[in-house]
Amino acid sequence: MKMREKNLRSQLRPSLPTAVRSSRERGPCDAELRVLRQRIRQEGVRALPPQVAPLVSPGGVEEVAERRALRVELRVDAGLGAAAGPLRRAGVDRAERSFGDREAVVSVHQGVRKTFSQVKEESGLVAAGLLAAGLEPGDRLGIWGPNSYEWFLTQFAAAKAGLILVNINPAYRPSELEYCLNKVGVKGIVCDEKFKTSDGTFRFRDLYEAGESSHRKRVDELSSKIQFDSACSFQYTSGTTGLPKAAVLSHHQIVNNAYHSIGKRIGYGEKPHRICLSVPLYHCLGCVAGTICGMLYGATCVMPSAGFDPDAIVRPLEREKIASCYGTPTMFVDILNSFRKNPTDLSVISTGIMAGAPCPRDLVTAVNELRMKDLIVMYGMTETSPVTFQCFPSDPPEVRSSTIGFPGDHIEVKVVDESEEIVRAGEAGELLVRGYCNFLGYWDDPEKTREIMTQDRWLRTSDLISIQPDGYGHFIGRIKDMVIRGGENIYPAEIENFFLGHPDVIEAQVFGVPDARMGEEVATWIRKAEGSSLSDTELREWCKGKIAHYKVPRYVLFKDEFPRTVTGKIQKFKMREQTIEELNLKA
Known part of the structure; x- marks a missing residue:
């Protein structure tokens, strides 16, 4: 090295938001939290009292600074959280x-x-x-x-x-x-x-x-x-x-x-x-x-x-x-x-x-x-x-x-x-x-x-x-990834998980591409298992009766590699651009 x-x-120190603070009391232990969690009702409201929070940094810092922890509400129809045990140094x-x-x-x-x-x-x-x-x-x-x-x-x-x-x-x-x-x-x-x-x-x-x-x-x-x-x-x-x-x-x-x-x-x-x-x-x-x-x-x-x-x-x-x-x-x-x-x-x-x-x-x-x-x-x-x-x-x-x-x-x-x-x-x-x-x-x-x-x-x-x-x-799914096909909201993550149930599919990515009639159509990139001869027709046939017809991709492209960031995250916008170009679709 x-x-x-x-x-x-x-210069150091741009303007950054300040941290949230609130009141301080003791909260429930894990066992109490688990019991409470089982008793949540859809219309119910449960409030957990906030806690004392001793805090400090890693790297050898040993001084404790007490700070008020957030009050946490367990209210399923309005918000949800959990608190158990003090924060740490x-x-x-x-x-x-x-x-x-x-x-x-x-x-x-x-x-x-x-x-x-x-x-x-x-x-x-x-x-x-x-x-x-x-x-x-x-x-x-x-x-x-x-x-x-x-x-x-x-x-x-x-x-x-x-x-x-x-x-x-x-x-x-x-x-x-x-x-x-x-x-x-x-x-x-x-x-x-x-x-x-x-x-x-x-x-x-x-x-x-x-x-x-x-x-x-x-x-x-x-x-x-x-x-x-x-x-x-x-x-x-x-x-x-x-x-x-x-x-x-x-x-x-x-x-x-x-x-x-x-x-x-x-x-x-x-x-x-x-x-x-x-x-x-x-x-x-x-x-x-x-x-x-x-x-x-x-x-x-x-x-x-x-x-x-x-x-x-x-x-x-x-x-x-x-x-x-x-x-x-x-x-x-x-x-x-x-x-x-x-x-x-x-x-x-x-x-x-x-x-x-x-x-x-x-x-x-x-x-x-x-x-x-x-x-x-x-x-x-x-x-x-x-x-x-x-x-x-x-x-x-x-x-x-x-x-x-x-x-x-x-x-x-x-x-x-x-x-x-x-x-x-x-x-x-x-x-x-x-x-x-x-x-x-x-x-x-x-x-x-x-x-x-x-x-x-x-x-x-x-x-x-x-x-x-x-x-x-x-x-x-990601909000920006949602596909709207003829007024139907389609969530790519659901279809991707479905495709992974096929024995010949190693990886699947689903996204929307433009369509003059439907507004958007569903497209998918598939990475097949080694030696697989899976075709787009076979994949669509496999979908029948298992997922709604409008979720079945109109376009299936088999790829050996997917565009990713250097951290390995999928870049669907690049997939979309490449698909539009390959299929000569109008954006």
């Missing part, structure tokens, strides 16, 4: 005291193993080195590279030094990298050695010895000065429809999301876990659900490879005694295929997380082959730090395979119609979220921030969701 300084004149120092010589991180491809004690010591040295290199608290430090121990260590060292870590996808090309650096005024960048393009750099290892006693003392002093609600991470959105935006997250948001919405519910506090991080660290699924969860719960983060490699993931499942495995739906498709070709002992693994994109029911069920009986499906977005809905391991398989779960602790949610009126339970509408998890805003982009955040701090997800009387959510 290399680090080089980049002097830019950008976390730190590398605390993890070292609690877990000491337990392995904190394993980088299989680098041959690196480090304990929590070693991570605490080395993160402090690197933090001092970053200050010695000329960085100051509040500066933006870019990190541009694949999964590695250096990436893991930099996340906590940057937090200790009061820096804001700018997470940059290693797949970005020079023009994309330049945009990201200039957008937020990056002052220094940590990057993989192969990305070195100029002199004026020095080796990452040199940071261990760069800091003097004065710098190490300053790092210790910062542990009581860094504010819990200060920005600590910039996450670039995927840019599926335009240039990426820099979402600003605070210590408070990512620590508590990792603790309450992820680790606590999945059961990381019940016994030590070893987590296979097959997802990239620059993504929230890696650096919040992975590294921060590990630091909070004493879980070991195992990185099997620098980038996604299904074969490299399957092999360590046995050798590293993996108990939990993370992945997007597409990743799990590839992991399953690799496991089927080269089976291994899976006697230890029991759980994991599937997230990052809509999770098809058939795929969630198929993952049982990996013996992940307690697999958790999560729902969220970068702007909510990231998780807002998640199942419980105790939920029956049919619930975990067909819903996005129950709202996270300390989070309010509501579903509204086009008139901003809250819908009744079971009805579909746009999901809005409010709570500690809502990001601070888009860096230096107040207009885009106002578009997604209402004045009373409800965050618009642009997702169509229905919430049932029991509080569980059902994902219907």
